[in-house]
Amino acid sequence: MKRLNVALVGAGFMGKAHTVAYSNMPKFFWPAPAYPVLKTLCDIDPKIAEDSCERFGYEKWCTDWHDVVNDPEIDIVSICTPNNAHAPIAIAALNAGKHVLCEKPIASTRKDAEAMAAAAAEAAKKGVISMNAYQYRRVPALVLAKKFIDEGSIGKILNVRCTYLQSWSADPSSPLSWRFQKEIAGAGTLGDIASHVIDIAQMLAGDIDSVVSTVKTYITERPVQEGGVDLLGTVKLGPDAKKAPVDVDDENSFLVKFKSGAVGSIEATRNAWGRNNFITVELHGTEGSICFNYERLNELQVCFAKDPDDRRGFKTIYTGPAHFYGEVTWNIPGMNIGYGELKTIEIYDFIKAITEGKQPTTNFQVGYQVEKVCDAVMKSSESGKWEPCV
Ligand SMILES: NC(=O)c1ccc[n+]([C@@H]2O[C@H](COP(=O)([O-])OP(=O)(O)OC[C@H]3O[C@@H](n4cnc5c(N)ncnc54)[C@H](O)[C@@H]3O)[C@@H](O)[C@H]2O)c1
CATH class of the missing domain: 3.30.360.10 (Dihydrodipicolinate Reductase; domain 2)
Incomplete structure (x- = not known):
């Protein structure tokens, strides 16, 4: 079965929800369309990053989202940060060819939302998927x-x-x-x-x-x-x-x-x-x-x-x-x-x-x-x- 390497950015409430959903998806949906592998957890707070990496079962952790966007091993970036960080991370990830699941609201400003929708439209031409988490x-x-x-x-x-x-x-x-x-x-x-x-x-x-x-x-x-x-x-x-x-x-x-x-x-x-x-x-x-x-x-x-x-x-x-x-x-x-099953359906x-x-x-145009x-x-x-x- 195809495996897709997941990077989580932001390990708070939604970081937990996304992780539980990635883990549970193949348990409910089998055969799964692909198997998500919990590869890297990124949180700006090193204590949260290290702790959550062990707790959630990721292979490694970091504190700078650029590291996951630039990592050729990563297929998916799940963005669970506060709203103003959505745009820079999502746009960089889409430009790097990563599929992006971004929490809602899409952004903290309309200008950022527009830029994200444009980046998603461009990336979509190469088969890159964008999704907002309106579960x-x-x-x-x-x-x-x-x-x-x-x-x-x-x-x-x-x-x-x-x-x-x-x-x-x-x-x-x-x-x-x-x-x-x-x-x-x-x-x-x-x-x-x-x-x-x-x-x-x-x-x-x-x-x-x-x-x-x-x-x-x-x-x-x-x-x-x-x-x-x-x-x-x-x-x-x-x-x-x-x-x-x-x-x-x-x-x-x-x-x-x-x-x-x-x-x-x-x-x-x-x-x-x-x-x-x-x-x-x-x-x-x-x-x-x-x-x-x-x-x-x-x-x-x-x-x-x-x-x-x-x-x-x-x-x-x-x-x-x-x-x-x-x-x-x-x-x-x-x-x-x-709620847990709902996020699993979303994943x-x-x-x-x-x-x-x-x-x-719920792609970025909808967001x-x-x-x-x-x-x-x-x-x-x-x-x-x-x-x-x-
Ligand atoms: N879909 C839903 O039902 C739902 C529910 C709650 C929150 N949300 C959305 O999820 C997002 C996160 O909310 P939350 O409740 O999980 O927040 P939270 O405060 O619980 O967690 C946010 C985490 O992101 C980390 N972080 C902040 N800036 C970062 C950066 N630049 N790089 C890496 N990590 C960073 C913080 O250290 C923290 O651990 C928000 O956009 C929110 O609107 C969606």
Whole structure:
């Protein structure tokens, strides 16, 4: 079986998720399209790099990403760094002929996103694959939703309502990690989590044409975290900790018009007490409705207008072996998949794209399209007007 040497750059939360997924992919998908070999782990922090190399099972470690980009042995670069490092690493890796899986959002600025999409388009001519890690569109229940839509089961889509609500930054004593610094993250909640539901909305209803938005920052300063990984609110710093300003958004809400003529709304916040990873998607069509909530990710609710008046209502379809990649995960409906299996499916699609030489559904052009929507959201929050996503 063909073997592909993987270099991981950034060994925090997502570094762990990618590593688990590369390791597990051939365990679920067999024969695998190719066998990923955990070759090199790179993290700018030598302590994290050395520790994670041993823990995750890579052959060697380094602290400078140029070393993996210049290493002829490396086939794949998985980018799991904070957002502002995505562009330089991805562009250099693509130019060196490496296949790139880059975490989302694609970049910290629109300019970087555009440059990444251009580099990916150029590299694609030589069969090099780019992918952004928008794994939620691979939730089997959402793939089923897409199937219902494509089959015409809910008719013409009229409205798409999406939310992504979390609570981990609602406490003002949660540290000012890189996620709250514009220079590193580019945006706050918008790039971090709204981007996921923008991707889902566009996957289901086509590209967004224009937006009108409100963007808010509720907690304007936070205690400073000195280096290290973002602990996502699990650690609180005391009242004596040095504080610094937050220059990104806590919450954004926007109305959207799709190119198809459908309309809708998207809301995202990391300050909603009681909400954890509350991704909801509700679509209303001329012939029915579809409803999904990630906190019940193995379920899809559907309602069909054609059902008799006294039977019409939402029914719940429990996803399992009969659904997207269900036959290779767990064989019994109700055993459920979670975040780990989802990232494994993503890695399978990535490796399959490499072996087949076909760009995946979440390639850099798609990541750039999400970035155009984010850019229009920020513009609209300042202009107070509808802004085109161009
Ligand atoms: N797809 C998802 O569901 C999802 C979830 C969380 C995060 N993310 C994305 O993944 C990326 C990483 O987020 P995270 O939560 O894993 O962050 P993290 O803070 O947990 O880890 C980032 C790691 O990158 C290292 N690093 C920083 N700059 C580097 C550089 N120039 N070279 C090498 N290593 C460097 C840090 O030392 C740290 O170990 C971000 O783009 C984020 O938006 C995606």
